[in-house]
Amino acid sequence: MACAQTGSGKTAAFMLPILHTLLSDPALDNPSHREVQTPQAVILSPTRELAIQIAHDANKYAYDSILKTVLCYGGTSVGHQLSQLSRGCHILVATTGRLKDFVEKGKVSFENLRFLVLDEADRMLDMGFEPDVRCLVGHPTMPAKGSRQTLMFSATFPEAIQMLAREFLVDSVMLSVGILGAANSDVKQAIYQVTQFDKRNKLLEILGEEGSDRVMVFVEKKKTADFLAAFISQKGIKTTSIHGDRYQRQREEALADFRRGTCPVIVATAVAARGLDIKDVRHVVNYDLPQSVDEYVHRVGRTGRVGNLGKASSFYDSEANGALARPLIKILSESQQEVPEWLENEAKYGGGGGGGGGFGGGGGAKSFNSDSWGSSSGGGGGGGGFSQPVAEEEDWG
Template sequence: MSFESLGLSAPILRALSEQGYDTPTPIQQQAIPLVLEGHDLLAGAQTGTGKTAAFGLPLIQHLATSPQEVTRGGPRKPRALILTPTRELATQVFDSLRGYSKYLRVPSTTIYGGVGMGPQIDALRRGVDLVIACPGRLIDHLERRSVDLSGIEVLILDEADRMLDMGFLPSIKRILAKLPKQNRQTLLFSATFAEPIKALAREFMHDPREVQVTPKNTVAETITHRVHPVDAARKRELLLHLLAQDSRVQTLVFAKTKHGSDKLATFLEKSGIQAAAIHGNKSQAQRLRALRDFKAGKVTVLVATDIAARGIDINELPKVINFDLPMVAEDYVHRIGRTGRNGATGEAVSLVAQEDTKWLRQIVRLLDRDLEIRDVAGFEPQVPIRWGNSAPGKAERPGGSQAPRKHARRPHPGNGAPPRHAHAGPKKHGGAPRSGQGPRGPRQPRNERSGANA
């Protein structure tokens, strides 16, 4: 299938061709015709599936080719609104759509926090067709009456699950109350279709079509997962050791907190690694500069929190390291989804101390696959990590303080003992599970839900 067969206009096809796009991704194949036909759409698509073009291409075509109602005596009202959870994602979507509309006139602007409101107000006064906004700052503009949403024809909620996780549901409902109820097309894109997402769709969408190209919580088969046990006090040393093995490899490192991200980036810089941190407390200029330097290769290690990393879109990123495991297993999928894209290979490495084992068990249950556990020579924990009475996984196993070994393998040079495995479930020869063993870690709230100011 080609983009021509999807019904896109010649100027858009020309822009796509110049950017090297010739074959639509599955989400684009399914979503674009439905959007062009005017249907509301509930789309399941994770980062890296091409979802921005899936909603952006038909949106641009609609804005560029459909007649616009002109109101005398006032600025042009926005005709389309895209809501995103973070500043980085808003900027990324804006840049992508500007490229797709290279040969069309679609005035647009971004609205997000962390920068002055003056330039945003000026852009709105000049008149735009498209507004790409984060909910918090858009509410500020609504309160100032510097934006009029009464002319919105198309509403797009991008990464709706993340917006709900970040506590934006009340803001989203306030914004939706300002939009026209009739003749509005609504597109909702989400990595998962949890019940709050479905409830939002039932409340604000009209007979939506549903497409899903990525089954829930799946990860690319080209990603290698590896766990390195380590004492918590030596995590930074082990991270430095792993990064120093090839300091040219671009690596995204995930930390749990904003403060921890800064400390880790400073430690790496002092140790000779070109590193930068990105999180919600950084200014917009700092965040954009860090992303730009990372994409350009000036910085080889980017330390990020979960929410701040949502806007990071880098092709062929070879490695992701979990310095801290996420406390919600689904976030592991989002994190490692930044490597192993489009058939490329990637590595997902996790540094796991004793206190992290409950999070590892949740991740293995979610993935339903074995994760290789490998000691790094010189960094073995002083006291062997106790996985509980079961290996990390969705089913409990009897016996031992360590994950069971598979068939013997040759030692890996320079990496200590042969790998063990965190198992996703019992093998047929493994005996009956014992009840009540291997406590499951409680589901914890996500960190920094209020940290990425929209």
């Protein structure tokens, strides 16, 4: 079980050892043209975009080797993916819904599985995929947890993840980097007190200062994403958007335009906030603050990755966000950021929704068993005025 800030290299941390182990096996063969594929490593992702990124990294790391990586996710041709699968598969990267479908159709078996990876495990639970995960882990062909290596990776460590880890892992080691639930200290955070009416003007002011640098703007609603992207584009700044109502091809094109810099601004719902590794994102803007402290941390983590510096600006509306004052102060303080005096007054006089708890201790590694896990552990699920995260109703399986 590994917990670390976004952008700290979790994908490489599990992919490189898996590749090394498989390539060191003298019995490794080419499993092509088999009716049922039996991958030796399965990596589960909560979103298609993250699955695509993981598969890209796997192919990059395993370049010019015998290893075959296959990518399976919903929203695209089943026939094409089955054709790719039939050509051989050592490593299968998949979303839970599509993999469940292939397993039920008898196209994939876990009988030779050596590694099971749950990436962004907390996001899987947030988005309601726990039943699919349990179905896959409980499949008759799945090796017992003592006969496979199970790796869970997450940026946060809420109670639900602790419970899942107790069930899926055996003789576990817990690795944590930094303070669980804390924002990346390489990101300069700024909170602006802005009314809903003034948000657009403040956003244009910020974008005007960024020039051609890549900026990710996060909103809570899908309709807001399209409306805001159109508004920014009308002001002469090339902008695209990504959310669950866009077709898969449209989402991939939007991300490609953003990566290339064709559209230096992307407006996104929370679905784009997790796992995507987009280089050179200089600035993240929370046009709408999220409902949970974990989601705030993940959004901020889209910039300042792999030791680079970044900026994160958030719009705080006293009427809508009063309960977030104290948790935001805690996050800013833990990452050595300046706390505005007005925000302290909001927390003091404007409610602030209880203490700013729910965060774990410092980094390090330790062994644990089920008896040593308790609700007092770090990342306890959005304390201090944040509600539990609510996933937008989007089809990402």
